[in-house]
Amino acid sequence: MVKAVIAGASGGIGQPLSLLMKLCPLVDELALYDVVNTPGVAADLSHISSTAKITGYLPKDDGGKAAMKDADIIIIPAGIPRKPGMTRDDLFKINAGIVKGLIEIAADVAPKAFILVISNPVNSTVPIAAEVLKAKGVFNAQKLFGVTTLDIVRAETFVAEIAGKKTGSELTVPVIGGHSGETIVPLFSQISPSGVTVPDDKYDELVNRVQFGGDEVVKAKDGAGSATLSMAYAGYRFAEKVLKAAKGEKGLVEPSFVYLPGVPGGKEIAEKTGCDFFSVPIELGPNGAEKATNVLGNITAKEQKLLEACTTGLKDNITKGVTFAHNPPQK
Structure with missing residues (x-):
């Protein structure tokens, strides 16, 4: 049950x-x-x-x-x-x-x-x-x-549009870091299947669209809301993978924002980024996050620059959360 x-x-x-x-x-x-x-x-x-x-x-x-x-x-x-x-x-x-x-x-x-x-x-x-x-x-x-799956869903969708693919679900596009603005780092150099590339003249625009796709929806809804339907889909997609993995299905991987020192393979990534919480591809299993995959070894110079901006903002966000947990504002 x-x-x-x-x-x-x-x-x-x-x-x-x-x-x-x-x-x-x-x-x-x-x-x-x-x-x-x-x-x-x-x-x-x-x-x-x-x-x-x-x-x-x-x-x-x-x-x-x-x-x-x-x-x-x-x-x-x-x-x-x-x-x-x-x-x-x-x-x-x-x-x-x-x-x-x-x-x-x-x-x-x-x-x-x-x-x-x-x-x-x-x-x-x-x-x-x-x-x-x-x-x-x-x-x-x-x-x-x-749950950072919406960033991945957007990256898959937007890359598919550029690459002429019928659907983004044919692609795997790792997105790492955090879940807001510049903390979102799409790794277009690691798209699979290989052979799907983002043209140089579209690169900056596409990165920006993945990072700030939420603003696109807020603006289009004209004050009536934010990304709800796509987020519900993304939340369900991740939850379904967690449940399948809990039942023993193998090979289920999805980036997620986790406490790296407590996940196998995460300590090295935490040391490299300087962030204890960070989204990387996570291999799911009966115990939950069975393994954090280090994708930082193969990133390009452009992605390295994005990563540096990400970790600066992310450290502040994490500290803010930890501080709030220990000293919530008095009502």
Whole structure:
């Protein structure tokens, strides 16, 4: 029996993500949690004739604990979306507090769950989650993931457009670093299958589009939201890989923002980048993050420059998260 939880299930990402998880044959029980509307979302989805039994919870009567109790996988898209003119930094104070509260519940009632953090800014919310789990004595670096899959999905899609491929899913484009702006580093030199290249005259434009694709969506939605549907797809894609790997399927690799010193193969990457949290291709298995793949040895001079800008910003983001976890603002 696999129990999955979506914390933030009524929101712009949460609802389509809940739909996708309801359709997933790997899920037996799907618990939805949010501050509003969750019973309605659950009732709506419960009419779909797929495997997962669905329940919806609100904060009253310890709904968070009831939703997360004994979960195998907890996906957290909770928080407010980015609005026009808003940086991921602006989101920080609100979303940081939300994530901290949810992780505190998860640590108490589902200490062995895989935890997938979608709530932005991921560069800071994942370090917050790690510090909360450490304080509760249940931190397992192999089971905590920052979901950066949307950056990979965008890179695949945009490269496919340039390369004349029918779909980006034919390609593997490693994207490393963090999950905002300049901290996102697409490694176009390591696209597979080999032979697919990005022309020099399109390189800078494409890097910028992968790094700031979220702004494209915020602008197009004209103040009505951010990237919700593509993020729900990306969150589902990563969650499905985690669940398949937990059941023993081999060869499942996806970049994710993890605590490198706690993942096999990660220590060397942490030393090279100077960042304890960093997204690199992760080999998934029954224990979660089984191996971090060091892709830094083959990067080009252009990618090295991108990496330097990435690590400068990322270190600040990580420190901000750790500081918040230990000294949250007084209400």
